Amino acid sequence: xSSAVDTTESNSSDRSANLDSADKxxxxxxxxxxxxxxxxxxxxxxxxxxxxxxxxxFPGTTIDRRIGxxxxxxxxxxxxxxxxxxxxxEASSPxxxxxxxxxxxxxxxxxxxxxxxxxxxxxxxxxxxxxxALQLDRPTLVAVNMIEAxxxxxxxxxxxxxxxxxxxxxxxxxxxxxxxFDRLKSQLNIILSGPRLxxxxxxxxxxxxxxxxxxxxxxxTEDEASCGSCRVCPYADGHQWASALARESIRDGSVxxxxxxxxxxxxxxxxxxxxAVFLIVMVAAFSxxxxxxxxxxxxxxxxxxxLAGAVSAVLPEGDLQSLIVDGVIGGVGGVMVxxxxxxxxxxxxxxxxxxxxxxxxxxxxxRWMRRVGLPGQAFVPLLAAHACAIPAIMATKVIESRRDRxxxxxxxxxxxxxxxxxxxxxxxxxLFPSDPLFAAGLFASAYMLGMVAAFVVAFLxxxxxxxxxxxxxxxxxxxYRAPSLVNALRYTYERxxxxxxxxxxxxxxxxxxxWALSTYPKLSDERFAxxxxxxxxxxxxxxxxxxANLRAAADQEHAIIGRLGRVVAPVFEPLGFDWKISVGVLxxxxxxxxxxxxxxxxxxxxxxxxxxxxxQQRLSNATYPDGRPVFTPATCVSLLVFFVLAxxxxxxxxxxxxxxxxxxxxxxxxxxxxxxxxxxxLIAYQTVSLVS
Amino acid sequence: xxxEISLDQFVGTAGEIARLDLPEACxxxxxxxxxxxxxxxxxxxxxxxxxxxxxxxxxAVAGEIAKGIFMRVAL
Numbered sequence: 179x180s181s182a183v184d185t186t187e188s189n190s191s192d193r194s195a196n197l198d199s200a201d202k203x204x205x206x207x208x209x210x211x212x213x214x215x216x217x218x219x220x221x222x223x224x225x226x227x228x229x230x231x232x233x234x235x236f237p238g239t240t241i242d243r244r245i246g247x248x249x250x251x252x253x254x255x256x257x258x259x260x261x262x263x264x265x266x267x268e269a270s271s272p273x274x275x276x277x278x279x280x281x282x283x284x285x286x287x288x289x290x291x292x293x294x295x296x297x298x299x300x301x302x303x304x305x306x307x308x309x310x311a312l313q314l315d316r317p318t319l320v321a322v323n324m325i326e327a328x329x330x331x332x333x334x335x336x337x338x339x340x341x342x343x344x345x346x347x348x349x350x351x352x353x354x355x356x357x358x359f360d361r362l363k364s365q366l367n368i369i370l371s372g373p374r375l376x377x378x379x380x381x382x383x384x385x386x387x388x389x390x391x392x393x394x395x396x397x398x399t400e401d402e403a404s405c406g407s408c409r410v411c412p413y414a415d416g417h418q419w420a421s422a423l424a425r426e427s428i429r430d431g432s433v434x435x436x437x438x439x440x441x442x443x444x445x446x447x448x449x450x451x452x453x454a455v456f457l458i459v460m461v462a463a464f465s466x467x468x469x470x471x472x473x474x475x476x477x478x479x480x481x482x483x484x485l486a487g488a489v490s491a492v493l494p495e496g497d498l499q500s501l502i503v504d505g506v507i508g509g510v511g512g513v514m515v516x517x518x519x520x521x522x523x524x525x526x527x528x529x530x531x532x533x534x535x536x537x538x539x540x541x542x543x544x545r546w547m548r549r550v551g552l553p554g555q556a557f558v559p560l561l562a563a564h565a566c567a568i569p570a571i572m573a574t575k576v577i578e579s580r581r582d583r584x585x586x587x588x589x590x591x592x593x594x595x596x597x598x599x600x601x602x603x604x605x606x607x608x609l610f611p612s613d614p615l616f617a618a619g620l621f622a623s624a625y626m627l628g629m630v631a632a633f634v635v636a637f638l639x640x641x642x643x644x645x646x647x648x649x650x651x652x653x654x655x656x657x658y659r660a661p662s663l664v665n666a667l668r669y670t671y672e673r674x675x676x677x678x679x680x681x682x683x684x685x686x687x688x689x690x691x692x693w694a695l696s697t698y699p700k701l702s703d704e705r706f707a708x709x710x711x712x713x714x715x716x717x718x719x720x721x722x723x724x725x726a727n728l729r730a731a732a733d734q735e736h737a738i739i740g741r742l743g744r745v746v747a748p749v750f751e752p753l754g755f756d757w758k759i760s761v762g763v764l765x766x767x768x769x770x771x772x773x774x775x776x777x778x779x780x781x782x783x784x785x786x787x788x789x790x791x792x793x794q795q796r797l798s799n800a801t802y803p804d805g806r807p808v809f810t811p812a813t814c815v816s817l818l819v820f821f822v823l824a825x826x827x828x829x830x831x832x833x834x835x836x837x838x839x840x841x842x843x844x845x846x847x848x849x850x851x852x853x854x855x856x857x858x859x860l861i862a863y864q865t866v867s868l869v870s
Numbered sequence: 871x872x873x874e875i876s877l878d879q880f881v882g883t884a885g886e887i888a889r890l891d892l893p894e895a896c897x898x899x900x901x902x903x904x905x906x907x908x909x910x911x912x913x914x915x916x917x918x919x920x921x922x923x924x925x926x927x928x929x930a931v932a933g934e935i936a937k938g939i940f941m942r943v944a945l
Contacts, residue, residue: 265903
């Protein structure tokens with residue numbers, strides 16, 4: 179679970195080689211940090227690296243790792259690599275495989291020291307993987323984290339006994355308070371600067387000799403028929419060793435009380451109470467996301483408006499001013515305003531996960547989700563998809579079965595991501611300009627439509643392309659804990675920055691492209707005059723504003739985009755779209771939020787910057803040449819339905835390709851969603867047209 | 871004398887795992903989480919998914935998995 183939302187963007191592995199060379203000086207030693215999920219590795223990493231870390235991928239994979247530099251003292255610096263949290267090193271999951279290869283020195287960096295993190299409040303559990311790591315026979319340091327939390331519960335750990343039994347140095351630390359970090363650094367320094375001492379192999383006894391390092395991690399694939407000998411049953415062996423060692427190392431001997439966790443779990447994992455709590459938590463979280471985000475979104479919106487005004491004032495009127503103001507600021511600004519929502523949603527997810535609640539939520543929803551062919555673990559990615567499908571698809575890594583993962587990846591883009599919100603907002607403003615309650619209802623319906631479509635498609639996939647049942651749930655439930663604000667903020671910052679960088683660059687390019695397509699080639703004055711004559715327009719009778727509007731429309735129709743629009747318009751006509759909307763839809767196949775900036779550019783390019791009207795007004799006033807309004811209720815609903823269901827996001831397609839390993843699935847995703855969107859929008863348009 | 875009963879049929883709060891009759895990947899995952907032959911477990915919640923406690927951890931397992939976890943019971 180700990181990696182459920184801890185994912186990274188798609189293309190970072192391409193850059194990881196550069197990152198590594200930049201991060202790691204040739205003289206640096208490499209320290210790999212290993213441990214179970216939920217032992218506080220992230221907090222330790224953040225504290226050691228002072229929050230200065232880079233997230234990249236293990237070479238050739240989409241599994242992320244964080245790399246940071248740590249100053250041990252004035253003369254010594256190390257490169258710290260945070261491995262994915264794991265329960266064992268058998269290489270049964272991709273994460274374990276990657277971590278195993280890394281620890282064995284079969285990756286781009288070779289670890290000089292393994293730093294194993296165990297949980298003082300649950301030694302027995304977390305020592306199991308420790309033994310496997312010790313059997314790799316590399317210089318090792320064990321950090322016993324949450325030592326202060328253990329003390330509060332009356333657990334006193336005998337660190338020297340533990341060190342003697344493990345055969346390596348042991349340091350007690352607290353990532354929350356910073357206790358023991360000086361000792362941790364000095365111990366690392368001693369190991370790195372001292373001569374290599376032969377390591378005692380943990381758990382070694384005459385009747386159960388240690389396995390050679392290269393074999394120890396693969397023995398579970400051997401025949402288990404003769405289970406009973408320690409060689410083929412390393413699990414029982416390892417757990418019994420961990421349990422015995424934990425007993426011997428806990429000086430106090432008092433039993434860990436997790437009655438509170440049990441009592442809370444009775445409630446939160448209850449079939450019906452649990453579901454009610456889950457729904458309340460989700461509704462509260464989402465309301466909070468939208469409510470809090472309003473304020474910074476308004477600031478951003480005002481900020482971009484001010485910037486556009488300032489640039490217009492400075493730059494002389496002409497193509498350059500139009501490019502910067504209409505193309506760059508208008509296009510990118512329209513999307514950047516969603517950053518607050520994305521950040522707040524990820525912050526909430528991080529807090530919920532860190533608290534231990536998300537794992538309980540998975541237990542509650544599993545029974546419902548598997549009916550449509552999705553495993554409970556798909557719930558976290560589906561939730562994250564409401565911010566953005568890209569990290570959500572990356573987050574499906576927690577799902578082990580390929581069938582289940584594919585099913586989740588295929589339906590994730592149907593969830594309403596933040597990029598759809600500008601479109602929903604635009605349509606809600608046109609349909610219900612003065613009725614916030616109906617506007618809210620429209621939003622809720624759009625969300626519901628996306629979710630229902632996702633479940634229906636998942637069910638259809640289960641019946642057809644991806645037959646079979648989702649793999650049954652096996653999930654570790656971490657103890658409840660006060661979530662770390664620092665970790666959540668750090669995580670939010672990483673996600674927000676990725677959105678800005680990846681989405682920002684794509685959107686910037688598309689915005690500039692759309693601007694250029696709708697500006698060139700230019701219509702000459704003679705040609706305009708000739709056109710007006712051919713249309714029987716008495717130019718002389720028009721006032722200045724009317725003439726300018728007419729000129730702007732003629733310019734656009736003459737530009738490449740106008741010609742393109744007329745070509746594709748017949749395809750979208752049955753959905754009630756005019757050529758400008760058709761162009762908007764076309765341009766948004768690369769990134770859906772672009773439709774707002776495209777429509778803003780298409781309906782907004784023209785005269786009268788000082789009498790700027792809102793996009794909503796411009797759209798509501800838009801008419802066909804014969805005077806019919808463009809945005810009738812039927813067209814609005816049809817447009818909404820289309821945008822809820824269509825696959826319009828190139829970066830998501832790239833991630834789908836990367837995560838599924840083939841363009842086939844990305845193409846299928848694009849194909850089925852486009853057909854679904856078209857047919858549903860057609861039905862919506864025709865139905866609403868009939869009714870009204 | 872002992873007999874075996876699958877975890878989903880198991881009545882009581884504590885017991886010992888007799889054997890796992892599950893696909894290898896599944897069984898290995900359970901074992902690395904501390905559910906292996908001979909392990910003492912506590913049943914924290916029945917139903918589907920059910921929740922067991924073992925080796926200092928708390929694990930939720932689906933009913934289908936529980937059908938493959940056999941508990942030792944005294945006759």
